[in-house]
Amino acid sequence: MSGTFFANLTSPPLLFFCLGLLATFARSDLDIPNPVAKAVSIYLLLAIGFKGGVALSESPFSVDVLLALGAALLLAAAVPVFVYFMISRWFDAADAAAVAATYGSISAVTFVTATHYLDSLGIAWGGHFVAAMALMEAPAIVVGLYLYRRSAGKGTEAGAGGVEETTLSELLREAFLNGSVVLILGSLLIGWVNGKDGMDQLAPFVKAPFVGMLCIFLLDMGLVAARRLRDLQAASSQEQSVPLTSMVGFAVLLPALNGSVALLLAVLAGMSEGDALLLTILGASASYIAVPAAMRLALPAANPGIYLTMALAVTFPLNIILGIPLFHLIIQIIAN
Amino acid sequence: MSGTFFANLTSPPLLFFCLGLLATFARSDLDIPNPVAKAVSIYLLLAIGFKGGVALSESPFSVDVLLALGAALLLAAAVPVFVYFMISRWFDAADAAAVAATYGSISAVTFVTATHYLDSLGIAWGGHFVAAMALMEAPAIVVGLYLYRRSAGKGTEAGAGGVEETTLSELLREAFLNGSVVLILGSLLIGWVNGKDGMDQLAPFVKAPFVGMLCIFLLDMGLVAARRLRDLQAASSQEQSVPLTSMVGFAVLLPALNGSVALLLAVLAGMSEGDALLLTILGASASYIAVPAAMRLALPAANPGIYLTMALAVTFPLNIILGIPLFHLIIQIIAN
Amino acid sequence: MSGTFFANLTSPPLLFFCLGLLATFARSDLDIPNPVAKAVSIYLLLAIGFKGGVALSESPFSVDVLLALGAALLLAAAVPVFVYFMISRWFDAADAAAVAATYGSISAVTFVTATHYLDSLGIAWGGHFVAAMALMEAPAIVVGLYLYRRSAGKGTEAGAGGVEETTLSELLREAFLNGSVVLILGSLLIGWVNGKDGMDQLAPFVKAPFVGMLCIFLLDMGLVAARRLRDLQAASSQEQSVPLTSMVGFAVLLPALNGSVALLLAVLAGMSEGDALLLTILGASASYIAVPAAMRLALPAANPGIYLTMALAVTFPLNIILGIPLFHLIIQIIAN
Amino acid sequence: MHPCKRIEIIVERSQIDRLGRLLAAAGAPDYTLIHHAGGHGDRGHRRADDVTDTDENCVFILAVEQDEVVAAVVEGVKPILQRVGGTCLVTEAVWTGS
Amino acid sequence: MHPCKRIEIIVERSQIDRLGRLLAAAGAPDYTLIHHAGGHGDRGHRRADDVTDTDENCVFILAVEQDEVVAAVVEGVKPILQRVGGTCLVTEAVWTGS
Amino acid sequence: MHPCKRIEIIVERSQIDRLGRLLAAAGAPDYTLIHHAGGHGDRGHRRADDVTDTDENCVFILAVEQDEVVAAVVEGVKPILQRVGGTCLVTEAVWTGS
Numbered sequence A, B, C: 001m002s003g004t005f006f007a008n009l010t011s012p013p014l015l016f017f018c019l020g021l022l023a024t025f026a027r028s029d030l031d032i033p034n035p036v037a038k039a040v041s042i043y044l045l046l047a048i049g050f051k052g053g054v055a056l057s058e059s060p061f062s063v064d065v066l067l068a069l070g071a072a073l074l075l076a077a078a079v080p081v082f083v084y085f086m087i088s089r090w091f092d093a094a095d096a097a098a099v100a101a102t103y104g105s106i107s108a109v110t111f112v113t114a115t116h117y118l119d120s121l122g123i124a125w126g127g128h129f130v131a132a133m134a135l136m137e138a139p140a141i142v143v144g145l146y147l148y149r150r151s152a153g154k155g156t157e158a159g160a161g162g163v164e165e166t167t168l169s170e171l172l173r174e175a176f177l178n179g180s181v182v183l184i185l186g187s188l189l190i191g192w193v194n195g196k197d198g199m200d201q202l203a204p205f206v207k208a209p210f211v212g213m214l215c216i217f218l219l220d221m222g223l224v225a226a227r228r229l230r231d232l233q234a235a236s237s238q239e240q241s242v243p244l245t246s247m248v249g250f251a252v253l254l255p256a257l258n259g260s261v262a263l264l265l266a267v268l269a270g271m272s273e274g275d276a277l278l279l280t281i282l283g284a285s286a287s288y289i290a291v292p293a294a295m296r297l298a299l300p301a302a303n304p305g306i307y308l309t310m311a312l313a314v315t316f317p318l319n320i321i322l323g324i325p326l327f328h329l330i331i332q333i334i335a336n
Numbered sequence D, E, F: 001m002h003p004c005k006r007i008e009i010i011v012e013r014s015q016i017d018r019l020g021r022l023l024a025a026a027g028a029p030d031y032t033l034i035h036h037a038g039g040h041g042d043r044g045h046r047r048a049d050d051v052t053d054t055d056e057n058c059v060f061i062l063a064v065e066q067d068e069v070v071a072a073v074v075e076g077v078k079p080i081l082q083r084v085g086g087t088c089l090v091t092e093a094v095w096t097g098s
């Protein structure tokens, strides 16, 4: 077991992530231009979606699939609620709602890294988890904003002075028609329609270079996470509404807690080893793309220096480096 | 036959195109950044050029090749003439000339999609059609501008007030040394020089990921075409020199007509099934890159809201979704 | 022998480089957007680094490796010194120092092209040369600046009027933590840690599309080098501190000279055919990325129109087209 | 050539659509938009090259002739700038249009 | 520090070379050029991220000292703006050059 | 709405960090930064699309209220502009901030 743990630590994607962290800490000017990172991210979402769809087309639509999708939706709706109430003593209402939404949603790259972890150990996982992931991106946004508006009283956010309030339809569109959600679900559907024949055509594209693309993306994520960590250190000297220790503390605690809740659900649903790890990691991961984009629009009072930094600078590296192998260890211990 | 028609409708590239259309219509913020689209387009042009060159090096330079190139040039020169006179009652001179040039030229991505369609059905096609395609990009520009200047009388376009007129050499350079023409012809030549040995080296690059890259490009084209369609709807409320129905009508009619003319030529030249489809599609397709670039320079009086929108928002999707399989059906019917 | 020479002239990467040159000279608007070139460059550095690391992990750490690294460092430190004194009669101190640093450092793409040349001839080369290359990027910067400051007298560069002088630590960071150095060395380390197992995972990424990516990068380099050559012609009419003939003369002479010195070192160290060619090419090549970046910061008095143009517009094409096969010929003659 | 005001509004990327609608409503539908800008302000350093687009600024440039439209734009953006940050600069200029 | 005019010309990408030649001929060869801009004008919405480059704007910024050069530039761009669209703004400024 | 100066500094990419430090030291830490600009000047044509980043310009935009800070910025950039080239333009403006 410690063997697989060590194997993960030296896998190319993880090492490239660490290279990114180190490069920034050493103040190197290594940089992945934004369009390159976008290209790699489009590739990863398309590839994981397509692979998931093909996998789904090969296994019959079963109770397992429904259970997994149900568990995912339950997590996405319930996590923000208890996170919100748990942290609202330390954060003000807007920040608490944004953090709740962030941790209720998911990080696609963390998920992709977990699937690569499983693939490299030869452990099977269900293609429907790609759908589960896509389904989990949006609901937390709606739940988080609902919690905020309830607490803040209707109309607070409706700016005096003419700033139009984000309408519900605008919000739902932002949440459910977010580019990455559409790309994953669309690719999933296309993979599902095409099945094995489609995979024969696209395998050299969606499979062969996959690990390499993941390496480049994680290299970039390492650069970005480390920059955020540095900004965090710099910010710690200024006075801030939330002390640094609370931010870092919750950014470590929440993935552990949410991951455990997800793991419990996976065990209750009798999921296989691979599926259980994926659900756990979906629970533990936090969004740094879809949720912040929606929050800036609908809840600008929340400080991205808090929720985004927690998700990107602390929780993401934690999940990538420790979360995946540790949760896997726990699952293996439970299984035996 | 209807089997291949359905197969085309569910092929991954076409489905990604539809995903792009749908995403924009649903007002998702899915977006392929411009440099990513440029990268994929450079890849596609290089790969199709190189593959065409290698194919050309393997078949002896025959009468077939000369016939195909001749037919292509004839189309590129003749189509703009009859299009111009056909539509000049509905469009003013500048717009008519620009539309004529647009439909006389070709769309490389439509061509590439047609080659992928043939490849996936296992139907052979001649590598020299890549050369034919490249040769067809430019002549229509020159013909279109000639028609306009003849009709408008010399000197009209030479702006009073000091705007330099586009010189002939500037125009020919813009037309014949357009980046995409140079890239395709250059890659073709390099493929031709290198032959099968070169293909052994480059196959993992120009062949393996080709379909996947086409999927990404068509996804982007779907996004772009749908945005244009939306703009078209919006514009229909404003008063415009050309009514919306004429624009859409001709954008449907012209590919059908030009494709049929090209098909006739193909039949007269006794081309094989695959070659006939390619010539037909070259005739039916319309340029949305090289020609508009040249028109903005040499004929700014023409409204890109007309010629570019017709080519991009109507003709392109039509050819991709219906044109290719329908013309193929007709070719098969004629053959039997 | 002349057979391999001709084979190199028709290899796809070289022909794409020539296509780039020709396209610019013919005033085509063919263009590779900057983020695309960056993406390809990141790919090439990562791939060559990883491949070098895996190769290193398979051969025991031997005297050969130490000798090669030592020779590389010696070259990087010694070449700028004799270049500086050789040219300082024709160039002023700042320009001489910058040219010295440029030619003491290396061009990663020239190196990569040489490895591809060897691979395509089936000639073995040591993975440690990737490390040697990375080690050679930075020292020449420090040596060049030291020579300049010594000659100019301390403090000259410390601008009156409050421009902060580049501190030593800033300079060393710029030199040794340059993005490309970090990426190559990091990938090398990761390849070395992962060994053959890692290569099994990443081969479809770092090996399969490698030649194709090199083609695209050299196409861009051809465009860029030709633009610089054109600027050079234009500049030749203006009065300049250094006459055009000196610039071009030294841009031809220096790679011949430095390459010969490196070749001598390789012969003395008893290197194999492949290794000798790589060391020679490292000596002959000149930096157009890391060094100019550092010079603009630390030695703005030097004119990039001189050192950058020499490296990019003359020496780079020369090495790619003639340098590699010619030095190979010489090595083969010496060996027999 | 008409005297006009040049209005320059710097906001973060997320506000582009909202600002577009606001400008149209204020009677100033025409603008030029520069994407992918970075910057530094009260909320610290912002990089245009982050994976997460919230960290990106953009620059709207507007030429507006009527003073009441200028006032409407400035009044309209003020609450956006207050809520999400950003800057609005107005300069005297002379306009040659199409 | 000299008083000067800041000229800002917004045109579509296709006109870059033509405008460059025009500026040189008008005696104002030096400029800064920002690519990939979008915008909205009489010809509707323009996106900097389209496959077809005709839909992209760019911004020229010029510092010009002599009033007659300013006039030559403004006169020179006017027909371009009229034919292909775009905007030209002139502002008073103070210049510190290299 | 306060009267202020709009400072626009065009320098090459290599000077971004140096200029950032200089602005902070001069008491004007806040700015907007547009990357990937090209241009033409004494050192000839500069393209934003070269493999070698030395050939790229960028544009800093600053709104500064206090005249002494404006003076400090202008004095501070002058030697940079002299050594590496570039341009600094100062315009009168009216500022609506966050």
Ligand SMILES: Nc1ncnc2c1ncn2[C@@H]1O[C@H](COP(=O)(O)O)[C@@H](O)[C@H]1O
Pocket: D010, D011, D038, D039, D040, D041, D042, D043, D044, D046, D057, D084, D085, D086, D087, F030, F031, F032, F033, F061, F062, F063, F064, F098
């Ligand atoms: N004084 C200023 N001058 C120019 N741009 C500014 C200024 N203050 C803020 N900005 C821009 O507005 C963005 C948001 O500002 P803030 O909300 O203060 O962080 C910054 O990232 C800058 O791009």
Ligand SMILES: Nc1ncnc2c1ncn2[C@@H]1O[C@H](COP(=O)(O)O)[C@@H](O)[C@H]1O
Pocket: D030, D031, D032, D033, D061, D062, D063, D064, D098, E010, E011, E038, E039, E040, E041, E042, E043, E044, E046, E057, E084, E085, E086, E087
């Ligand atoms: N009033 C304006 N203020 C700023 N930019 C404008 C204005 N009008 C037009 N533009 C710019 O000029 C481009 C072409 O304008 P038009 O020809 O009117 O469509 C637009 O896409 C905008 O980028």
Ligand SMILES: Nc1ncnc2c1ncn2[C@@H]1O[C@H](COP(=O)(O)O)[C@@H](O)[C@H]1O
Pocket: E030, E031, E032, E033, E061, E062, E063, E064, E098, F010, F011, F038, F039, F040, F041, F042, F043, F044, F046, F057, F084, F085, F086, F087
């Ligand atoms: N008169 C000017 N107006 C606008 N930008 C300028 C001007 N002169 C120089 N620049 C910009 O400053 C950069 C460096 O100028 P230089 O050092 O003169 O080559 C140029 O590439 C332009 O981007």
Ligand code: NA
Pocket: A079, A102, A103, A104, A105, A106, A258, A282, A283, A284, A285, A286
């Ligand atoms: Na989660």
Ligand code: NA
Pocket: B079, B102, B103, B104, B105, B106, B258, B282, B283, B284, B285, B286
């Ligand atoms: Na056609």
Ligand code: NA
Pocket: C079, C102, C103, C104, C105, C106, C258, C282, C283, C284, C285, C286
């Ligand atoms: Na060297």
